[in-house]
Amino acid sequence: MASIIEVSGLTKRYASGFEALKGVDLSISEGEIFALLGPNGAGKTTMISIICGIARPTGGSVTVAGHDIVRDYRGARSAIGLVPQELSTDQFERVIDTVTFSRGLFGKPRNDAHVEKILRDLSLWDKRHNRILELSGGMKRRVMIAKALSHEPRVLFLDEPTAGVDVELRRDMWKLIGELRQTGVTIILTTHYIEEAEEMADRVGVINRGELVLVEEKTALMKKLGKKTLTVVLAEPIEALPAALSEWDVTLHAEGGEIEYIFDTQAERTGVSSLLRRLGDLGIGYKDLNTRQSSLEDIFVSLVHEEKAA
Numbered sequence: 131m132a133s134i135i136e137v138s139g140l141t142k143r144y145a146s147g148f149e150a151l152k153g154v155d156l157s158i159s160e161g162e163i164f165a166l167l168g169p170n171g172a173g174k175t176t177m178i179s180i181i182c183g184i185a186r187p188t189g190g191s192v193t194v195a196g197h198d199i200v201r202d203y204r205g206a207r208s209a210i211g212l213v214p215q216e217l218s219t220d221q222f223e224r225v226i227d228t229v230t231f232s233r234g235l236f237g238k239p240r241n242d243a244h245v246e247k248i249l250r251d252l253s254l255w256d257k258r259h260n261r262i263l264e265l266s267g268g269m270k271r272r273v274m275i276a277k278a279l280s281h282e283p284r285v286l287f288l289d290e291p292t293a294g295v296d297v298e299l300r301r302d303m304w305k306l307i308g309e310l311r312q313t314g315v316t317i318i319l320t321t322h323y324i325e326e327a328e329e330m331a332d333r334v335g336v337i338n339r340g341e342l343v344l345v346e347e348k349t350a351l352m353k354k355l356g357k358k359t360l361t362v363v364l365a366e367p368i369e370a371l372p373a374a375l376s377e378w379d380v381t382l383h384a385e386g387g388e389i390e391y392i393f394d395t396q397a398e399r400t401g402v403s404s405l406l407r408r409l410g411d412l413g414i415g416y417k418d419l420n421t422r423q424s425s426l427e428d429i430f431v432s433l434v435h436e437e438k439a440a
């Protein structure tokens with residue numbers, strides 16, 4: 131698929147001398163949902179701010195829909211819709227007016243049919259004459275999305291779209307984002323919720339201390355780094371792990387009632403059958419076995435830990 135955003139050798143050094151981005155390269159394809167993950171202070175907001183023309187890069191280049199974000203700021207910016215984390219709209223304004231006005235800010239001619247479509251798509255049409263302050267938190271977030279979509283951008287940035295919202299609203303937002311992608315808009319979201327990336331993204335990028343430490347298709351990532359945990363529920367609890375099990379990456383849980391074994395699903399030998407044989411040899415009986423796939427969260431935590439350790 132054609133790329134819509136090209137980030138090359140991007141660096142950002144703040145006036146304090148702090149290097150927030152250390153040479154980031156990234157290419158985003160048109161129509162994909164890309165999730166940018168990273169711990170606090172990793173550089174996510176800095177990167178988005180630069181791509182959206184809010185902060186200036188110190189080095190490197192970024193193009194959006196072919197427009198250089200510095201030399202052709204207007205061209206680049208008009209291809210972008212940005213949904214900030216904070217509500218940034220006049221609370222007394224009416225929904226339809228704020229969305230119509232946002233479109234005008236980008237120099238686009240008035241298009242009532244487009245504004246109506248957005249408001250309908252976002253289930254805000256019935257509320258179009260309400261003032262923002264009369265809306266629920268979830269609706270306010272939808273208004274922010276409507277504003278960002280008002281000028282028909284090709285790329286939509288969502289900065290932590292579900293931070294601090296309840297589970298139900300989060301699911302609604304995921305559904306909405308899924309629907310937006312059907313319209314062909316490219317979506318880049320930052321999130322602290324790994325579950326959100328797991329649910330939504332086609333590709334995942336992990337940024338840590340100003341460096342993009344990983345960019346991968348979500349499914350490939352989960353498969354490649356995927357480990358499984360085998361839980362062996364013992365017939366009788368044991369006090370400690372016998373030394374004869376030290377060849378396996380096993381730990382004792384549930385007050386000695388369960389042994390957990392983490393194994394690599396891609397390995398030629400997973401060690402599962404030999405472990406069970408050894409348990410038999412040791413006279414340790416078990417009454418149940420189950421395995422679970424490691425989540426993106428396990429993968430993310432181990433990545434950021436490896437980085438820290440290095």
Ligand SMILES: Nc1ncnc2c1ncn2[C@@H]1O[C@H](COP(=O)(O)OP(=O)(O)OP(=O)(O)O)[C@@H](O)[C@H]1O
Nearest residue numbers: 144146148150168169170171172173174175176177
């Ligand atoms: N204006 C600034 N001057 C100096 N340092 C800054 C400035 N803005 C951000 N930083 C630093 O740059 C680093 C990256 O910040 P950034 O806001 O991009 O992180 P983030 O990944 O978005 O974090 P969070 O998840 O907490 O929002 C942080 O260490 C931050 O303290």
